[in-house]
Amino acid sequence: MAVTYTAVVDVDGEGRNGGHVRSSDSLLETSLAVPKQLGGAGGATNPEQLLAAGWAGCFLGALRRAAASRKIRLTSTTITAEITLTHGDDGEFSLSAVLRPVLGGVDRATAQELALAAHEICPYSKALRGNIPIVIDADAAAS
Known part of the structure; x- marks a missing residue:
């Protein structure tokens, strides 16, 4: 298998409690903080938000790929x-x-079918499926 891309990110400091994140290309640079809901100071992102953002971005691409392979034209996509x-x-x-x-x-039925197909395609889904509980709940946009 050929390597397509490798993301490199450094985290220093106290990790989720005051750490700093920086990608090797400097396009991602942010601080980390424990959310207020967990008794932290808040005011910065956290690992859960970063995972949600990465997975959602990847999953949306997989949805578009699943739709294209079925020759279905999506007029909008959000996740x-x-x-x-x-x-x-x-x-x-x-x-x-x-x-x-x-x-x-x-x-709605087609949206759910495409979402389940995307869950089979998306690398994040592949990595996490079977390791954590995951619910896929797709819907059709209001026209």
Whole structure:
């Protein structure tokens, strides 16, 4: 298998609690903070938001690819990605996810079919499927 692309990101400091993120090309540079909902200061992004953004961006591309392969023209595409951090009774943290794509130009059944096809294509989905609970809940855009 040929390497297509490798992203390189450095994180320093205290990681999610005051760390700093910088990509090797400097296109991504931001600070990290524990969200206020977890007792932190907030005011900066966190790993869950970064995962949600990356996955949603990748998943939208996979949706468009799935539609194109079926010769379906989408008039619009949006997605909401929810990454939830949970703390179990055993003291361990884990993640779960909900992906909510909304597709224009198709009915709800077709939107769900395309979303499930995208879940098979998307590299993020492939990496996380079977490792965390994932819900795919697609809908058709209001016309």
